[in-house]
Structure formats: structure tokens, C-alpha cells
Amino acid sequence: MKIKSKTGIMKLQTQYIIMLATIATMMSCRKDNYDEPGVLLQGHIVYKGEPIQVEYNQVPFELYQHGFGKTGPINAVFAQDGSYSVLLFSGEYRFIIPNGQGPFKWKQTAAGAPDTTIVALNGSQELDIEVMPYYMIRNPRFSKTGGNIAGSFTIEKIITDASARDIESVSLYLNKTQFVSGADNVALKTMNGSDITDPNNVNLSVAVPTLNPAQSYVFARIGLKIAGVEDRIFSPVMKIDL
Amino acid sequence: MKKIFPIILAGILLNAAACKKDSAFLDVQPTSILTNQQAFSDPAQVLSILADLYNRQQDFSGLDNGWASFADFSESFPSENGSASIVQRNEWGFKEWETWDYGYIRDLNLFIERATEANTLAETDKKRFLAEARFLRANYYFEMVKRMGGVPLILQSLRYDFSGDPTYLQYPRAKESEIYDFVISEAEAIKNDLPVNPNEKSRATKGAALAMESRAALYAGSIARYGVNTPQVSLPGLEVSIPASMANGYYTKALNAAKEIISGSAGAYALYKNKPDLGENFASIFLDKGNNPESIWVEDYKLRSGRVNGFTVSTQPRYGAEEEEGGRINPSLNLVQSFEKLDNSFAPIPHTDGSGNPVYYNNLSDIFAGRDARLYGTVILPGSSFKGRPVDIWAGYQLADGSIVTGDDRGAQKTLPGQSGPVQVVGFDGPVSAKEFTAQTGFYLRKYVDPTPGAGSRGTNSEIPFIRYRYAEVMLNAAEAAFELGQADEAAGYMNQVRARAGLTIPLTATDISFDRIVHERRVELAFEGHILFDKKRWRIAHLVWDGNKMTAADLLSNIGSATKRSTQPFGLWPYRLHNPGNANHGKWSFRIVLPVTVTGANRFRLGNYYSFIDDNIRANNPKIVRQPNQ
Incomplete structure (x- = not known):
């Protein structure tokens, strides 16, 4: 059997690489990528419409969306001026502030767990969260x-x-x-x-x-x-x- | 025709050989895997299985899990540029210190089940192995409850039936008190199956079980007693927090377990007193492997076995180090000044006199004279030695007008006014600002740093053990439990023994014993042994000590000895030599308090830090797990 020359192998590899790259370029970046979340939920944490001022990075809130297997929170914090903003997909979310967070009272269920505010997102929305400081x-x-x-x-x-x-x-x-x-x-x-x-x-x-x-x-x-x-x-x- | 005969023969042979049943033919024992019965047939083999389980114990600070585990909490400054975040962050994340190794719990449960079933193992061997595994399991549950509060108490191996419904494997968190009760009852149940042998350090003994029991009961007692100060740190199901009414019961158990060790019924443990120099003696507790009546249970190492630790490589004094590194842990002035004077009083390190003028000392070490010998044994002070060689810690020259001449590299040289040639103007161990591995607080760590030649080289490393339980801690457990039970007299007795070993020979009386004293004694005796976080947590003073406020030098120097004294930033004390020819103090040493320049944050322990965050994944997999408070 004749042994292929080194350059022959190289040529073959280059062809394959180009072919693979072409296929990859044509096939990818379409179906398998989701759009990034584009629905903006923003607002302030307020008492009678007046924003509550808090410490930077210390007062968190959590958003939950059920129906996609495991349930875990989307974590975020309020800014110093009490404002918040998150980019999400449209859908129904549950908004809570965990127990013991913030210089205010957040409504609780009878069992003592933080009660939820249901947020139905269908396009960007401004939502002020009312609490009792x-x-x-x-x-x-x-x-x-x-x-x-x-x-x-x-x-x-x-x-x-x-x-x-x-x-x-x-x-x-x-x-x-x-x-x-x-x-x-x-x-x-x-x-x-x-x-x-x-x-x-x-x-x-x-x-x-x-x-x-x-x-x-x-x-x-x-x-x-x-x-x-x-x-x-x-x-x-x-x-x-x- | 001649060929027919061999064919027939072959056929007969084939039939004769093939007539075995399929099941008998295919059922061949693998040669590379042992069955449970085989594995648990030979004591040496069982020990090797157990060795893996010993290895997987978790320590907060360990000589093999990184020097940084010793470095936090403002007790020291991390002198490594890559670890500056320890002093630059403003708070600890809620996830910090979490542990949730149910794979380990499962392996322990499997070991216990398999060893119980083993029928060729001698009864005495079996008893000891089972007791050891139960000890390891209890000790790991103790580690979990310290960090996470109540956790699911799983005492048998769980098996999934592939039915598609795993809910029967979901266990809720037990009450915090139930985990402590488990640890205590396990210790009681196994203590008599374990050997009474003070020379057995790396395997579980009766002493180790009792030491674990006394510490666990003490922790539970103090959470019950001091939990009232932080009512927010609790859960309605008591997965976190223990009712105050249970405090005395736990303290009594802690005291009794400690007394059982002190009485000698678990073997002849004693305080280590083998060296005439008390400071050297204290340092040797952590170095002496051969003849050490103090250590009860250790994580051991052995040279040239592959199981060695590099702690000394990381922390040895940089000047004269066996590698181009070291010096990473610089104990803070916060800790150094809290070592008492020999008259049992607290006082700042005297760097200025009453009217605020600097005090000049002939020798570098004079300023630290007349203090608790544990200071020398824990910290390498300026002017002291390591491996028989003086460390070179001094920050520069101070001129007549108060200005400073110093260099920006180790041992830098400059020409002083009135001189013709350059001289060394800063120590080879620093302190040089922001220069890693130098003593940036003016101090190096001595505890656990091994002076054996070769211990500081990466190719050799060190074989000194990490002590998990030791006799002096048992004494302090007894003292604290007795104090909390109103027996201050007895508490003083235990504390005085530990203090006398450190040169504090004026005994404390019953009226001297206070909560602050107890807190202080544990801080200085057990510094850099992985206790400080859990002690401050169980007394519910962590959020006061690390309250996130920046400190001033005045803050630092006030209220030394108070349990709730703020300690959010590690300060240093830098020595300067006076260059003022003709002045009486020329050539003498003065000291300045500094905050290392890289310290920009202030430690803040939030209420949510009392119990570490349980991962969202764990809670999503098992909705019965309730989340921690204040997170």
C-alpha cells in the first residue's frame, strides 16, 4: 500500500475543517438559541407612593415562576432609592421579600411565610410595591x-x-x-x-x-x-x- | 474415515463440558471487586474502608484545606495579594461556611449496615469499628448543625425504587435541638465501645467521644441561653433556635462529659507541660507528636507518605524561608492586645505614655513583656525568633522631626541624614505596605507553624497534626458550663489550671468569672483553631463583634476584654527605630498603630449569617426543607 504524503493529509483536513465550519455556521445560531429576556419589570418599593430608601445591595427580593420543573428564585436587590428593575419573559411571577429583610413589614401568610404578590407580565410594566415601614x-x-x-x-x-x-x-x-x-x-x-x-x-x-x-x-x-x-x-x- | 474419530471425540468433550446450567456457568465472581462480606471479613481491610471515612471528616480550619481558613474574622491580616478580598469585602455571603454532604452520611450509614451484617469479623473488632463509624457520623452531624442548624437526620442508607415518585425520600429538617441530642446520645452510646487510650490520637477513643459530647452540649446550651438576644434568628418549627428552658440540661451534660475526661476515666489526659519556657511550651502543644497528653483527637500527617500538609510553607516567616513564600497569616493587633497582663488585667500594648507621647524601648520585644505566655506561643512577635533565628520585623527609621525613612522592598537600603553610605531601613520580614508575605501587621503566626527543617519546603512539607479536640478546651468547656450553672467557684478552678499553664499564676476567684472572661479565655487559648466563628455564633454576639462599622485606633484600644467589643478590621503595630544622634533615645524603638492599606472593608455579620444558606437546588429537590431565617 502506498503511504499518503503528509501534505495530502493536511489538504484533506483543511477541506474537512472548512466544510465543518460551513455546516456549523449554517446550522447554528438559529433554532437552538432563545431570545434574551426582553420584558422589563421595574418600579419602587413605596409607602403611600413615596419610595423607601434602603442600603445598597442589602434588601433583596425574589421572583418565582412555576411550571418549569425545579422551582428556584430569581434573586435581585433594591437600589438605594428603593427602585428595582428586572428583565424577564412574559408570564406569571410571584414576588416576595424574604422574611427579616428590609426596614418594613411585608405581609405574611398565617403560617408565617412571606406572602406573595402575583405579577402577571404581558409586556413591560411598572409596578410599585407597597409596604409598611x-x-x-x-x-x-x-x-x-x-x-x-x-x-x-x-x-x-x-x-x-x-x-x-x-x-x-x-x-x-x-x-x-x-x-x-x-x-x-x-x-x-x-x-x-x-x-x-x-x-x-x-x-x-x-x-x-x-x-x-x-x-x-x-x-x-x-x-x-x-x-x-x-x-x-x-x-x-x-x-x-x- | 480416519477423521471421524477426532470429530466424535470433540463432540463428546463439548457435550461433557457444556452440560452445566447457564446460571452456574455465567456466575463468575469478579476478581477486581469484593463483595460486602469479603470486604468486611478482614480487620485490616475494614480499617482501610474506615480510613477513607476518617479522611472525609470536615474541619472549619484544617492544615490541608488552605491557610485562608485560619485567616478571617479580623483576628489576622491575609498577607497574600490574591486573598485581599478577606479584608476588602464588607460582609460575608449567606452561603459561606455551608456544608451538606449527604453522600458522606450515606457512606457512613452503609458502612454501619455492612459491618453489622459481617459475620466473619471478630466481635471485639466489629464493636470498635461500628463505634468509630458512629462517632464519625455524629461528629459530622455536629459539624452540620453548627453551620446549618437542624438538618434531616438520616440514619440508614436510602434506596430509590425507580417508581418515578421520590417523595418518600424527602425528609424535613429536624429541630436544631434534635441534632444536638443525637450527637450527645451517640457519644454516650458508643463511649464504652471505644478504647481508653490517650496515645491513640488519630482514631476515635473514649476521650474523643466525650470531648465531642461536651462541646456539642455546650454549644446547644449556649444557643438555648443566648438565643433570646436574637429572637429573629429562629424558625417556627425550631429547625433553628433552641428553647431557653433546655439550657441547663445541656450545660449539665457538657459539664458531666468534661468531668469524665478530667477525672481520668477516659485515660490520662493532661495539660501539656513539657518545656520550662511557658511560651515555647504553648507552641509545642501543636508541634509535639510523640509525647503529648493534651491532644485527644487529631487529623494526622506523616512525612514521605503522601499525606503531608503545606501549612508551614504558606505561613513561615518570609526571611530565611525555605521557599520564596510564607508569612501569609499576620495576627492582628486586635488579638495581640487582648492577651492579658500577668496581673490578670487588660491593657493596650503600651506604645504611648499617659500623655500620648511615644514610649521608647531598648529592645523590640520589651513592649510585649509581662503578658500571657500564650501570646508568645501563638504569635511571632518582632524581636522574637523562629527556628532559632531572629525574625527581622521593623518598619523603618524615625528621624528627629518625626518623619519616616523606609523602603518599599524587603530589607531595602537608604542613606540616613548625616551618614555617607546606605543602610538597611526596613526589615527583611517587612512590614512593607501591600507587599505580600511580609508581616503587614508587624506579626507572624506561630501556632501550627512547624520549625522542623524541611517543613517549609514544598517538596517535603510538614507532618504536624491538626488538633480537633484537646484537653485545655475540655477544661474551658467545663468552666463555661459550670459558670452557666451558677457554679462560679468550680469554673474558676478549671480556668485557673489552663491559665496557670500560660503563666497567669494569680488565680481568678469565683467573683472574677464572668461571661466576658469566658469569652476572652476561649479566644486567646483557642485562637487559630477554628473556634472563633462558632463560639461567637452560639453566644449570639457575632453580629455585635462584626457589626460592619469601620474602626478607629481609639475604638481599638478601648474596652479590651469585653465580649462584644467591635473587631471589624485587623490593625497592626509597626516598630520604628529612632535616628536622632545625640538624643537619649537614639537607636531605640517606638511603635505606631496602623491599619494595613489594603484593609478597606469592615466585617459585617448579618443575622442571616447565623445559619448558612441552604442551596436553592436542595430546596427545589426537597420542598420539605424550610429556608433559613433572615435570608
């Missing part, structure tokens, strides 16, 4: 005096029935970026809840530390810790020029 921070005002930032605000107690909770503390946070919270700050001033004499006029003041690298502004925010609740409720973030 324990407190709201009203009229936050920030001012710069000398090297200090002062914040004053009013605290409104929303839940006053048997499940009402006390204020553990209030804090004024400063940060260099727009993400301002207990985890992200360059300076903070905390006052214990028991030291608040007049909830209608709470004042906090904190010195602006040396910023490195220097910048001519800071972001300020007020957070309220509710006794026995992990997540704080916040005021909107305010940019203050120094």
Missing part, C-alpha cells in the same frame, strides 16, 4: 457650617400598633461616593434612640474628614436603625459641595 424620615435638611455637615430631620412613626418597634439609633453618614451607608462611609455620627428628645426635630452634626484624594463635595445621608430589625431606613442621598 416602621418609621419614615421626613424633611431631611443638610447644611455645611465650617468643617461640619449638619443634618436635621423629622421622624414619623408609621406602625403604632402592637408590632411597633423602638428606634435603636439614628446616624448621619458621609461618603465620597454616592453609596452611603453603615458599610460605606468616611465619617458618621450616631445618636441613640433613647437620647432623642423630640422626634420632630432631630439634629446630628459630623466633621468632614480629610478626603484623600481631595474632592470638593461629599454625599450625606441619614439612617435610622429600628430595634430588632437589621436593615436601616434612610433619607435620600444628598450631594453637598464643600
